[in-house]
Amino acid sequence: MFTVSMLATIAFIAAFVAIPVDKSVYIFPLGHISALNFALGMTLGIALFCIGAGAVHWARTLMSDVEIADERHPIEAEPEVREKVFADFQQGAKESALGRRKLIRNTMFGALTLVPLSGVVLLRDLGPLPEDKLRHTLWSKGKLLVNMNTNEPLRPSDVAVGSLTFAKPEGLEEHDHEFQNEIAKAALMIVRIQPENIKDKRELEWSHEGIVAYSKICTHVGCPISLYEQQTHHVLCPCHQSTFDLSDGARVIFGPAGHALPQLRIGVNDEGYLEALGDFDEPVGPAFWERG
Structure with missing residues (x-):
């Protein structure tokens, strides 16, 4: 899903560059609509949806869902508490499989890195720079x-x-x-x-x-x-x-x-x-x- 998100972001940029503004397409039951708007909406929607769906699927199938209750403690943590927090963090990182499952990790980072490019590309519609x-x-x-x-x-x-x-x-x-x-x-x-x-x-x-x-x-x-x-x-x-x-x-x-x-x-x-x-x-x- 993260890979699909990256591909959708690339498709968004390609559609923005390649599809003329005045080109229309017929889609039932919507009728004639702007081909550029439809392509941008679909590709950006897929890119964002796949990031969210991929993260949810990862959390539900690969990460541990055991709930751990902890008693309240003073604001100033004791040394053993800090050690416990550090141990819990290491255990959580291990259970998340972030280190071992490099494909998921790398594609997620790639999708999160690429999807903001959609917004950067849209800045082109602000028009040419005023210069002087x-x-x-x-x-x-x-x-x-x-x-x-x-x-x-x-x-x-x-x-x-x-x-x-x-x-x-x-x-x-x-x-x-x-x-x-x-x-x-x-x-x-x-x-x-x-x-x-x-x-x-x-x-x-x-x-x-x-x-x-x-x-x-x-x-x-x-x-x-x-x-x-x-x-x-x-x-x-x-x-x-x-x-x-x-x-x-x-x-x-x-x-x-x-x-x-x-x-x-x-x-x-x-x-x-x-x-x-x-x-x-x-x-x-x-x-x-x-x-x-």
């Missing part, structure tokens, strides 16, 4: 800032003082397969502030004529920021009221957010359109620093 994908967005040098509402590239004259404009990178369309994943990192909000009202030196350097571009993704739990107060230059996240000062490096002035909004450095190309001068200088979104 969280540190980058679609923004890069020369990418035009495209208005989310009109789908047209933005000129400085399109951004009025006191207005809040949302933008996306050039080339990202809503019908794209990866649109939701990419816009969740690249969504941009743009405001125009009088240059003399910008308090942060780097923010002023990364702006164009007072037009500043910041990530729209709140650094608390990733909600899209959409509320702008013209007089104070504050933006408010509607989910948990985290408030950021866009005139002072988008630092947090209220709420649970722990980090300022990342800024995108922008300029104007030869045709007069706003363009990115690179990617965000730090990863966007919530909890990144806690993850690594």
